[in-house]
Amino acid sequence: MIQYILLGFLNYQPMTGYDLKRTLDHSTGHFWHAYHSQIYTTLRQMEKDGLVASQFVMGEGQPDRRTYTITEQGRVHLTEWLSHPLTEATSIKEELLVRLFFSGQRSNESILAELTVQREIHQQKISEYRKMRVEMEEQAKNLPLPSLKRDSVFWMATLKMGTRYEEAYLEWLNETIQTIQEL
Amino acid sequence: MIQYILLGFLNYQPMTGYDLKRTLDHSTGHFWHAYHSQIYTTLRQMEKDGLVASQFVMGEGQPDRRTYTITEQGRVHLTEWLSHPLTEATSIKEELLVRLFFSGQRSNESILAELTVQREIHQQKISEYRKMRVEMEEQAKNLPLPSLKRDSVFWMATLKMGTRYEEAYLEWLNETIQTIQEL
DNA sequence: CAGTCCATGTAAGTAGTTACATGATTGC
DNA sequence: GCAATCATGTAACTACTTACATGGACTG
Numbered sequence: 574m575i576q577y578i579l580l581g582f583l584n585y586q587p588m589t590g591y592d593l594k595r596t597l598d599h600s601t602g603h604f605w606h607a608y609h610s611q612i613y614t615t616l617r618q619m620e621k622d623g624l625v626a627s628q629f630v631m632g633e634g635q636p637d638r639r640t641y642t643i644t645e646q647g648r649v650h651l652t653e654w655l656s657h658p659l660t661e662a663t664s665i666k667e668e669l670l671v672r673l674f675f676s677g678q679r680s681n682e683s684i685l686a687e688l689t690v691q692r693e694i695h696q697q698k699i700s701e702y703r704k705m706r707v708e709m710e711e712q713a714k715n716l717p718l719p720s721l722k723r724d725s726v727f728w729m730a731t732l733k734m735g736t737r738y739e740e741a742y743l744e745w746l747n748e749t750i751q752t753i754q755e756l
Numbered sequence: 757m758i759q760y761i762l763l764g765f766l767n768y769q770p771m772t773g774y775d776l777k778r779t780l781d782h783s784t785g786h787f788w789h790a791y792h793s794q795i796y797t798t799l800r801q802m803e804k805d806g807l808v809a810s811q812f813v814m815g816e817g818q819p820d821r822r823t824y825t826i827t828e829q830g831r832v833h834l835t836e837w838l839s840h841p842l843t844e845a846t847s848i849k850e851e852l853l854v855r856l857f858f859s860g861q862r863s864n865e866s867i868l869a870e871l872t873v874q875r876e877i878h879q880q881k882i883s884e885y886r887k888m889r890v891e892m893e894e895q896a897k898n899l900p901l902p903s904l905k906r907d908s909v910f911w912m913a914t915l916k917m918g919t920r921y922e923e924a925y926l927e928w929l930n931e932t933i934q935t936i937q938e939l
Numbered sequence: 940c941a942g943t944c945c946a947t948g949t950a951a952g953t954a955g956t957t958a959c960a961t962g963a964t965t966g967c
Numbered sequence: 968g969c970a971a972t973c974a975t976g977t978a979a980c981t982a983c984t985t986a987c988a989t990g991g992a993c994t995g
Contacts, residue, residue: 574851589946591946635946638945639946655861658869663849668757671784675767677907734932756909774973792974794956
């Protein structure tokens with residue numbers, strides 16, 4: 574999957590592994606995450622496969638940079654992938670739910686403490702996403718390329734899903750905390 | 757993670773790999789999934805580590821079965837894990853959002869077709885979970901062991917999160933479908 | 940002068956997926 | 968006779984995480 578994300582971003586403009594890592598953190602962080610080690614190794618592999626090409630620039634004063642550019646083959650690969658629709662639901666892996674499921678022997682205090690910490694974390698995420706949304710709406714008004722206007726609709730849509738998810742999570746946490754307090 | 761799930765179930769009663777696979781599919785399917793290959797190999801590893809013990813029974817007529825039992829060390833391991841609360845949010849990996857994020861060059865029809873299929877899938881999940889909920893409430897009334905009454909509260913809570921998630925997803929899909937139709 | 944940011948990589952390990960492999964019983 | 972269910976395993980691969988490793992520039 575990370576391969577398609579990297580291709581997707583390189584399809585907008587050439588970037589280094591470092592740039593890609595930052596971009597990922599700031600724009601797809603709410604639905605996909607990757608460590609820099611995976612990004613660098615995947616880029617190397619993609620270059621071998623002819624999906625991207627790199628050029629190394631020795632920095633004078635600044636650090637050296639290896640800039641990756643998408644190839645024609647890379648564009649085809651990305652377009653091909655996008656043209657085959659997903660026909661399944663992505664499966665969820667939620668550690669907190671695993672823990673809660675098997676919490677029968679734990680004390681209410683222990684569980685409530687954990688859920689309360691989680692509530693803070695998810696509250697934090699909601700306000701992050703709200704901030705991101707405002708920034709994105711601001712950016713959408715004065716885009717460098719008007720061709721990105723359509724793209725920004727989809728970026729916004731994914732952010733909305735992130736927000737909805739966090740809101741649902743928070744509501745559930747509140748409900749569950751209350752249920753346990755009443756036990 | 758799968759290791760703790762297996763321990764969690766074996767903490768209720770001895771089971772075979774096959775039983776565990778089915779139990780997982782039916783009760784934790786909405787927040788964790790595993791293939792039988794992973795379950796069998798993990799059980800073997802756990803036996804080496806002394807967390808479970810197995811006994812092999814040649815089936816006469818029926819297939820052979822290897823039944824796993826949790827050890828005292830296994831119980832300690834599980835309890836230990838549960839006692840250290842999660843202090844981070846589990847990161848999300850949603851393939852559909854990746855696809856949508858990079859869909860700027862796709863046609864509206866193509867995207868709408870994909871989202872419509874997803875809507876059906878998630879609608880399906882919601883009705884599955886509603887059915888599971890009714891069954892679970894039924895079971896909770898006449899539990900074999902009254903000691904499981906407390907556990908069933910937590911099982912129900914995880915199912916509620918599953919339902920909330922699917923409902924949020926569905927609402928978002930409807931909103932997004934509408935947005936794209938208006939483009 | 941300590942911490943953060945910029946910048947790139949490798950190595951080793953864990954987790955998860957897909958494919959291969961087998962074989963009996965039960966129900967339609 | 969064919970499909971589904973019961974039942975257990977291995978092999979190969981892909982994906983992801985954690986740790987190790989380096990070093991200059993800028994900021995307070």
